[in-house]
Amino acid sequence: MRDAGWGRELTGTLVVAACAVGVLPMLVSTYTLTVLIIYGMLGLSLGLVWGFGGILCFGQAAFFGLGAYTYAIAAINFGESTVPMLLAVAVPAGFAAVLGAMLFYGRLTDVYLGVITLVVTLILHRFMNATAGSEYVIGNARLGGFNGIPGFQTLNVPGDPSAYVWGESFYYFSAVCLLLAYLLVSAVLRSSFGRIAVGIRENETRAALMGYDVPARKTVMFAAGAAIAGLAGALFANWAEIVTPRLFSLSQSADIIIWCIVGGLGTRIGPVLGAAGLSYLKFLLGQQDLLHNSVVSGAILVLFVLFLPGGIAPVLANAWRLVTRRRPRSRYRRPRGPRSSLASGDA
Amino acid sequence: MDLVLVIVVEVLYAIGALVLISAGLAVIFGMMRVINLAHGEFMMLGGYATITAVDLGVNVFLAMLVLAPAVVGVLGLAVERLVIRHLYGRLIDTMLATWGLSLLFIGIVTMLFGNTTTGISTPIPGFALGDYQVNGYNFFIVLVAAVLLLLMLAVLRSTRSGLIARGTMQHSHMAASLGYNPDRIYMLTFACGSALSGLAGAVLAPLVGLVPTSGGAYIAKAFITVIAGGPALIAGLASSAGVFGLINQIFSFAVSPVVGEVALLVAAVILLRLLPRGITDRLFRESL
Amino acid sequence: MPETVLETQGLTMQFGGVLAVAQVDFRMDARELRCLIGPNGAGKSTFFKCITGLLPPTEGQIFMRGQETTRWPSHHVASLGVGTKTQVPSVMDGLSVFENIWLAARRFLPPRAATRKADETITRLALGPVARSSPGRLAHGERQHVELGMVMAGDPWLVLLDEPAAGMTGGDVERLTEIVEEFARTAAVVVVEHDMQFIRSIARTVTVFHRGAVLLEGHVDAVLADPAVRSVYLGQAA
Ligand SMILES: Nc1ncnc2c1ncn2[C@@H]1O[C@H](COP(=O)(O)OP(=O)(O)OP(=O)(O)O)[C@@H](O)[C@H]1O
Numbered sequence: 001m002r003d004a005g006w007g008r009e010l011t012g013t014l015v016v017a018a019c020a021v022g023v024l025p026m027l028v029s030t031y032t033l034t035v036l037i038i039y040g041m042l043g044l045s046l047g048l049v050w051g052f053g054g055i056l057c058f059g060q061a062a063f064f065g066l067g068a069y070t071y072a073i074a075a076i077n078f079g080e081s082t083v084p085m086l087l088a089v090a091v092p093a094g095f096a097a098v099l100g101a102m103l104f105y106g107r108l109t110d111v112y113l114g115v116i117t118l119v120v121t122l123i124l125h126r127f128m129n130a131t132a133g134s135e136y137v138i139g140n141a142r143l144g145g146f147n148g149i150p151g152f153q154t155l156n157v158p159g160d161p162s163a164y165v166w167g168e169s170f171y172y173f174s175a176v177c178l179l180l181a182y183l184l185v186s187a188v189l190r191s192s193f194g195r196i197a198v199g200i201r202e203n204e205t206r207a208a209l210m211g212y213d214v215p216a217r218k219t220v221m222f223a224a225g226a227a228i229a230g231l232a233g234a235l236f237a238n239w240a241e242i243v244t245p246r247l248f249s250l251s252q253s254a255d256i257i258i259w260c261i262v263g264g265l266g267t268r269i270g271p272v273l274g275a276a277g278l279s280y281l282k283f284l285l286g287q288q289d290l291l292h293n294s295v296v297s298g299a300i301l302v303l304f305v306l307f308l309p310g311g312i313a314p315v316l317a318n319a320w321r322l323v324t325r326r327r328p329r330s331r332y333r334r335p336r337g338p339r340s341s342l343a344s345g346d347a
Numbered sequence: 348m349d350l351v352l353v354i355v356v357e358v359l360y361a362i363g364a365l366v367l368i369s370a371g372l373a374v375i376f377g378m379m380r381v382i383n384l385a386h387g388e389f390m391m392l393g394g395y396a397t398i399t400a401v402d403l404g405v406n407v408f409l410a411m412l413v414l415a416p417a418v419v420g421v422l423g424l425a426v427e428r429l430v431i432r433h434l435y436g437r438l439i440d441t442m443l444a445t446w447g448l449s450l451l452f453i454g455i456v457t458m459l460f461g462n463t464t465t466g467i468s469t470p471i472p473g474f475a476l477g478d479y480q481v482n483g484y485n486f487f488i489v490l491v492a493a494v495l496l497l498l499m500l501a502v503l504r505s506t507r508s509g510l511i512a513r514g515t516m517q518h519s520h521m522a523a524s525l526g527y528n529p530d531r532i533y534m535l536t537f538a539c540g541s542a543l544s545g546l547a548g549a550v551l552a553p554l555v556g557l558v559p560t561s562g563g564a565y566i567a568k569a570f571i572t573v574i575a576g577g578p579a580l581i582a583g584l585a586s587s588a589g590v591f592g593l594i595n596q597i598f599s600f601a602v603s604p605v606v607g608e609v610a611l612l613v614a615a616v617i618l619l620r621l622l623p624r625g626i627t628d629r630l631f632r633e634s635l
Numbered sequence: 636m637p638e639t640v641l642e643t644q645g646l647t648m649q650f651g652g653v654l655a656v657a658q659v660d661f662r663m664d665a666r667e668l669r670c671l672i673g674p675n676g677a678g679k680s681t682f683f684k685c686i687t688g689l690l691p692p693t694e695g696q697i698f699m700r701g702q703e704t705t706r707w708p709s710h711h712v713a714s715l716g717v718g719t720k721t722q723v724p725s726v727m728d729g730l731s732v733f734e735n736i737w738l739a740a741r742r743f744l745p746p747r748a749a750t751r752k753a754d755e756t757i758t759r760l761a762l763g764p765v766a767r768s769s770p771g772r773l774a775h776g777e778r779q780h781v782e783l784g785m786v787m788a789g790d791p792w793l794v795l796l797d798e799p800a801a802g803m804t805g806g807d808v809e810r811l812t813e814i815v816e817e818f819a820r821t822a823a824v825v826v827v828e829h830d831m832q833f834i835r836s837i838a839r840t841v842t843v844f845h846r847g848a849v850l851l852e853g854h855v856d857a858v859l860a861d862p863a864v865r866s867v868y869l870g871q872a873a
Pocket residue numbers: 650653654655673674675676677678679680681682722
């Protein structure tokens with residue numbers, strides 16, 4: 001019965017995704033759409049870690065930036081894109097695994113986790129800004145400090161470095177990547193691993209008393225989120241054709257968090273839509289001078305925390321249910337957002 | 348010999364600056380368990396308030412020590428009434444909301460003052476110490492930080508409101524059970540903390556060029572100094588500012604200022620891993 | 636001679652100046668049913684937390700089935716087959732009752748078997764009507780049952796129950812008595828309780844805690860009649 005639900009969901013997701021990928025280019029340029037997709041993937045990564053893993057990471061931008069830099073540096077050194085793409089997933093994941101193990105085995109929670117992830121992002125930001133000198137090279141790649149790294153090999157067909165994937169094709173490639181990442185996240189959340197992760201989010205002590213190794217599982221979850229963020233970073237490097245320390249900035253981290261809050265924590269699609277929607281809004285706002293971008297992002301964050309802490313996705317889902325008059329099929333009730341339980345957990 | 352003196356002065360300055368940067372956040376966190384991520388922007392606003400006042404012909408010390416704290420304190424009061432008040436007990440939500448406020452302030456200041464660096468000249472001249480040039484203003488920072496710590500100690504030790512504050516820090520229900528309105532205490536605490544942030548931003552403004560995003564440079568340092576300090580307000584502030592200031596300056600001298608910054612952050616991560624509840628959770632437990 | 640499943644030697648837990656557990660030597664045989672009583676603050680819950688690895692004891696040793704488990708992380712202890720119900724009900728409010736119990740079963744069983752086990756446990760505890768609702772919406776007594784279900788689904792051989800009767804009404808307590816007896820058929824069970832009537836209905840051996848130390852241990856009638864025990868409880872009441 002559960003598998004039938006999965007099949008239906010799979011078909012539904014594929015159909016909706018195919019329609020969106022086909023129709024949206026008629027409204028917005030594929031160049032802009034590509035970056036919305038990339039941000040959607042970045043939102044998905046934090047949505048997984050925070051919304052389902054209950055891990056409040058203030059530094060998801062660190063993994064995004066790390067993925068982008070890894071890709072750029074590796075692409076310059078290898079002169080092709082296949083291995084760099086894989087490295088851009090593996091390096092952030094490995095970094096997150098080490099960092100996560102350090103944090104979770106130390107039983108750091110909430111605020112402390114927030115501080116340290118934030119600080120680690122800042123360290124990377126400062127460091128990358130300070131690498132202007134010619135002594136900062138990795139292989140053939142100069143890190144370039146504030147100016148970043150331009151001019152690396154962009155995505156090519158595996159095995160043929162001169163067959164570039166760009167423009168329209170890169171748009172479709174990014175869309176497929178996002179779709180695969182989304183389906184992977186869905187499958188993981190349906191698996192025992194995902195359910196246990198949600199259990200840990202709800203009550204760590206109880207999960208430990210049931211016999212689950214909480215630090216290990218949180219570390220894996222953290223690394224999985226970083227892997228997705230790294231992939232998004234690599235795609236971003238290909239899209240922008242330059243990587244700069246701004247990828248590690250605090251405002252980038254803030255943006256990711258805002259996407260998740262606005263989209264809806266504890267949902268899969270919420271952070272993706274939040275990311276794409278708000279980034280598009282930013283893009284539109286960037287074309288006028290009346291209102292500064294930060295004013296809008298800041299106001300949105302404050303208003304959502306105060307008035308709609310669950311985000312938009314649950315509201316849309318309820319509306320949809322009202323319209324179609326359907327009861328939720330799954331035995332797996334959608335859990336409420338984790339923020340309140342995190343906040344009250346340590347009273 | 349001169350070099351040693353210069354280094355001592357620089358270390359003292361680094362510690363003093365950290366104390367100033369963190370005091371406002373520490374008061375708010377210690378009393379209310381609220382992390383104010385708009386703290387850096389409160390400081391930035393203190394700086395802009397000073398510059399504006401000086402431009403209008405106000406004496407620079409009056410602007411820094413009185414006007415800026417007053418302006419930011421009032422702003423803090425408004426923020427508490429409009430936003431923070433609704434989120435008590437929801438630690439993460441307050442962090443998120445204040446992060447939103449910080450972005451909001453950055454945007455507003457950019458729209459008002461533009462995205463360019465402004466500054467005022469240091470009101471105290473430097474002098475030569477042997478072969479080295481010492482910034483005289485650094486002494487002023489150390490002085491202000493020391494006076495601030497002593498003042499906070501005196502208030503907590505010997506005044507009525509200090510007594511209530513100590514009670515509230517230990518048990519959040521204490522004030523209520525003593526018959527004081529916690530709502531009012533929180534409101535005043537937040538305003539005081541904000542005023543302290545405004546003061547810090549104002550006093551540090553002559554040393555750094557101000558841009559609307561200046562706050563970002565402060566928040567992480569303040570954040571880690573407060574968290575690493577642990578439960579005791581003043582002892583925690585002094586001890587963690589001491590540790591981080593020392594590390595920062597040693598690495599700045601030995602390698603470069605950027606490495607000094609990075610060393611500070613790395614030290615914070617290690618310290619928090621080893622003492623997750625802060626320095627004063629283990630040491631100096633009984634102090635304030 | 637029956638196997639010793641749980642033993643502590645000189646177990647001590649100190650919080651700053653408070654000695655919550657003081658030099659406790661404690662032994663349990665397989666399938667023994669033991670009640671742990673003592674006034675508020677006697678250190679019963681802290682003793683449990685040390686055994687389950689939620690708190691690292693300051694001193695002393697813990698052995699389970701002959702293996703030393705002192706300072707093991709709690710998931711290791713639980714994985715051995717130790718089921719715990721904490722004093723403050725500890726359930727996963729964001730999940731359904733079914734999922735709570737399923738997760739407990741899944742630790743030791745593959746997914747399908749876990750589903751069967753969860754269904755079976757729900758039937759046994761008569762939780763069917765609330766299986767799909769969140770435990771957050773249930774009354775205190777019912778939440779206790781959910782937590783008991785989580786313990787049961789793991790098929791433990793050592794069961795630690797901290798105040799399971801709290802918040803339960805008459806009928807519930809009767810059901811609880813049956814559940815505890817059922818646990819005791821396959822596992823060693825330690826029950827912390829204040830409800831003397833409930834203790835009389837299940838207990839054989841009783842251990843009395845007072846100020847972190849074992850005051851007395853013996854048959855239920857002898858212990859409850861003991862003047863020292865009475866004065867401890869009365870002193871508490873006064
Ligand atoms: N985390 C802690 N930090 C400091 N002291 C603690 C802590 N946990 C328990 N204590 C103290 O240890 C002593 C024993 O507490 P414990 O909860 O074990 O008692 P108990 O026998 O379970 O009481 P009750 O019957 O009320 O549940 C008490 O004095 C308590 O205040």
